[in-house]
Amino acid sequence: MKSIDSALLTDLYQLTMLQGYYEQGMDETAVFEFFVRDLPPERGFLLAAGLEQVLQYLEGLCFTREELDYLKETGRFSDAFLDSLAALRFTGDVHAMPEGTPFFANEPILRVVAPMPQAQLMESRVINLLHYQTLVASKAARCVLAAPGKLLVDFGMRRAHAGEAGLLAARASYLAGFDGSSTVLAAPAFGVPIYGTMAHSFVQAHDLEAAAFEHFAHAQPDNVVLLIDTYDTEAAAQKVVELAARLQGINIKAVRLDSGDLFDHARQVRAILDAGGLRQTRLFCSGNLDEYQLQAFIKNDVPMDGFGVGTLMDTSADVPYLDCAYKLQEYAGIARRKHSEGKETWPGRKQVYRRYAEDGVMSADIVTLEDDVQEGRPLIRPVMRDGRRVQPPPALSESRDYAQREFESLPGELKRLEEHRYRVEIATVLKQLAHDVDLQQH
Amino acid sequence: MKSIDSALLTDLYQLTMLQGYYEQGMDETAVFEFFVRDLPPERGFLLAAGLEQVLQYLEGLCFTREELDYLKETGRFSDAFLDSLAALRFTGDVHAMPEGTPFFANEPILRVVAPMPQAQLMESRVINLLHYQTLVASKAARCVLAAPGKLLVDFGMRRAHAGEAGLLAARASYLAGFDGSSTVLAAPAFGVPIYGTMAHSFVQAHDLEAAAFEHFAHAQPDNVVLLIDTYDTEAAAQKVVELAARLQGINIKAVRLDSGDLFDHARQVRAILDAGGLRQTRLFCSGNLDEYQLQAFIKNDVPMDGFGVGTLMDTSADVPYLDCAYKLQEYAGIARRKHSEGKETWPGRKQVYRRYAEDGVMSADIVTLEDDVQEGRPLIRPVMRDGRRVQPPPALSESRDYAQREFESLPGELKRLEEHRYRVEIATVLKQLAHDVDLQQH
Structure with a gap:
């Protein structure tokens, strides 16, 4: 009952x-x-x-x-x-x-x-x-219209207003054109594609950031997305380049940025990856994003390939x-x-x-x-x-x-x-x- | 699953x-x-x-x-x-x-x-x-501090972000000092006292507003709270006075206002009820209320005895x-x-x-x-x-x-x-x- x-x-x-x-x-x-x-x-x-x-x-x-x-x-x-x-x-x-x-x-x-x-x-x-x-769905539609052709993933479950909202936000944003959600249950419940990488805690739990990256790559060889902002974003990007050379047959699909000046970091990280031969490695970011932020990324031609949109969408923060x-x-x-x-x-x-x-x-x-x-x-x-x-x-x-x-x-x-x-x-x-x-x- | x-x-x-x-x-x-x-x-x-x-x-x-x-x-x-x-x-x-x-x-x-x-x-x-x-709970605590001694009831389930939020908002607001909630399930789930009156549809479904009031009083004789703003608030207050004279042994516990200038309506309705001998009938209102509104009622000494606080609390609209x-x-x-x-x-x-x-x-x-x-x-x-x-x-x-x-x-x-x-x-x-x-x- x-x-x-x-x-x-x-x-x-x-x-x-x-x-x-x-x-x-x-x-x-x-x-x-x-x-x-x-x-x-x-x-x-x-x-x-x-x-x-x-x-x-x-x-x-x-x-x-x-x-x-x-x-x-x-x-x-x-x-x-x-x-x-x-x-x-x-x-x-x-x-x-x-x-x-x-x-x-x-x-x-x-x-x-x-x-x-x-x-x-x-x-x-x-x-x-x-x-x-x-x-x-109305908030998500605005994100979709703001960032045509970009990968958009719902990241908002944790700060959605309790559990059902978290689950239904995955559904509503997918309906509006998002590519998927980080919420696992949305897949069996609604067939929403799910996406996931790693949290800062994974990096922090290792004594060396480079070791965390390497362990993750071996644990998820088909889906290597590395979070590179735990300590120093550009230094971590360099570690990714060095790791790529050591990995046999495992591609680093993407790196994720989650803090700081994302425009600036994106450009620097893109340059480091390109110089290191990782032109195919995509850039993905998250951190308080909404449709206005996405518009700014596009307008400023920031080399960002995908976005995790969370709290501001799942709570429809500007119009709750x-x-x-x-x-x-x-x-x-x-x-x-x-x-x-x-x-x-x-x-x-x-x-x-x-x-x-x-x-x-x-x-x-x-x-x-x-x-x-x-x-x-x-x-x-x-x-x-x-x-x-x-x-x-x-x-x-x-x-x-x-x-x-x-x-x-x-x-x-x-x-x-x-x-x-x-x-x-x-x-x-x-x-x-x-x-x-x-x-x-x- | x-x-x-x-x-x-x-x-x-x-x-x-x-x-x-x-x-x-x-x-x-x-x-x-x-x-x-x-x-x-x-x-x-x-x-x-x-x-x-x-x-x-x-x-x-x-x-x-x-x-x-x-x-x-x-x-x-x-x-x-x-x-x-x-x-x-x-x-x-x-x-x-x-x-x-x-x-x-x-x-x-x-x-x-x-x-x-x-x-x-x-x-x-x-x-x-x-x-x-x-x-x-943090939003509700502000409402409780803003309106000491007033009856406060959570009305927000319908516009809370999906079902679990509606249910947990009843719990969190009661924890913070609300008197109860309109959400029925909060009673068996958490022991939250529940409150409820009538909607506009009940009045509209009757050809005469006075008949709606009378029917409701007979259906809920221990809990007669009448919604009086469907057509003309003061005219409805007068109908309440006339109904009270006809009701044998049933007290009209309260009337509810839900639209218009609530300060002004409250004073007029209070005067009509008092003049009609209904000094014991309480005034209750709802309609986009939050702690700032409650403070204004108190500061302006508006004769309002209780408040239904809904959407703005359950979505924590100013800080979602x-x-x-x-x-x-x-x-x-x-x-x-x-x-x-x-x-x-x-x-x-x-x-x-x-x-x-x-x-x-x-x-x-x-x-x-x-x-x-x-x-x-x-x-x-x-x-x-x-x-x-x-x-x-x-x-x-x-x-x-x-x-x-x-x-x-x-x-x-x-x-x-x-x-x-x-x-x-x-x-x-x-x-x-x-x-x-x-x-x-x-």
């Missing part, structure tokens, strides 16, 4: 509300949508991610006997209500944007149509799953959360709208159409009602019907390829990570519905 | 290094310490948290057959090495500061003394667990990560030191002594070597010996009480959340050892 897969990983108010719905017999169809209210200036677009984990959560959603016993012990719930919870499974429909789709403010990326108790209960975990992967919500849009066939100050929502079941210019570049999105067919490419598709998937989940690598193709149609400002507001129109029918709902509500 | 409890939730380099150590027979005793290199200006002190999860991790650390088979399939590891992994358990010693202890830069809060492969392997997950809970590390300090009886530029470490096994002024306020900390006994209170204690706990884990509520007592001895500047650098001295013996190690190393 104490695992995060428990149905009790939810907010208490979901259960108190469900008891209220139960007592009033309010189990008619509810429509909820997940969207981001506003984009921060540091994010010109977001990348949809986390849908697959949401669908898995819905497929497995149920309360165990142990969980129900715990709820009973709290004394907050009636036996009849708990019996209804025991029978609860997800039997609704889900529409969503595919993972890897760029999206913008006020565009739903997930719509749930289900009996009210089901659609309500899932709110907390659905936000939790969609928010985090979208946050990281999104202003997202999962809101009721319709109940019992009637459109609903919250209009708390500053938090108004657009009511009804919505679709997003994306329009393109002749050169294939995205020109504008229209948010409208589902049945108001518009020009353009509809982004929201059915993924689950009556609690079952409409089709098997795509391989993560397919979603990754799809995201890469989507990036090609981004406006130049967004590809260059400039501050830019992409045009999102709210269709007339939607504004009219919001107006009508306001007149009726109280 | 795909659960975050897997031993594979680690960085690949731990395993490649372990193979290196294995082949060289390097299994002598290693000493690693976890510390934070530097405190950001927004954090005058940190609160140690996460030790209990680290000890549980160490008690359970092992590779399953399935995990070993996966590692074999990767083709990266020798059979002999994998056999050694199959036998790996944690058999070392752990010293640590108790959870709930305030600490500062360069002070180790955890020391591991174990055969190198064990002490190395655990690095990634140990950082992952200590970093996040310390991050949240700490510059922390788990570093080798000694191997095979010889002190070790990394001196990568800007990332130098203090070598050896350390202790921290805390000194107090006559009025009981902390005056300075001294970081020194374990065997250099100093004046003051030693903060680091044995918690695990030969892989077993020295004593049973304290109840979380005991650690919470301890933290509250610790807050009493904080300097006034830190209690008031002012920018302040508490004095941490590095003892002469430690500087001398660092110097000696530098002379020997290369």
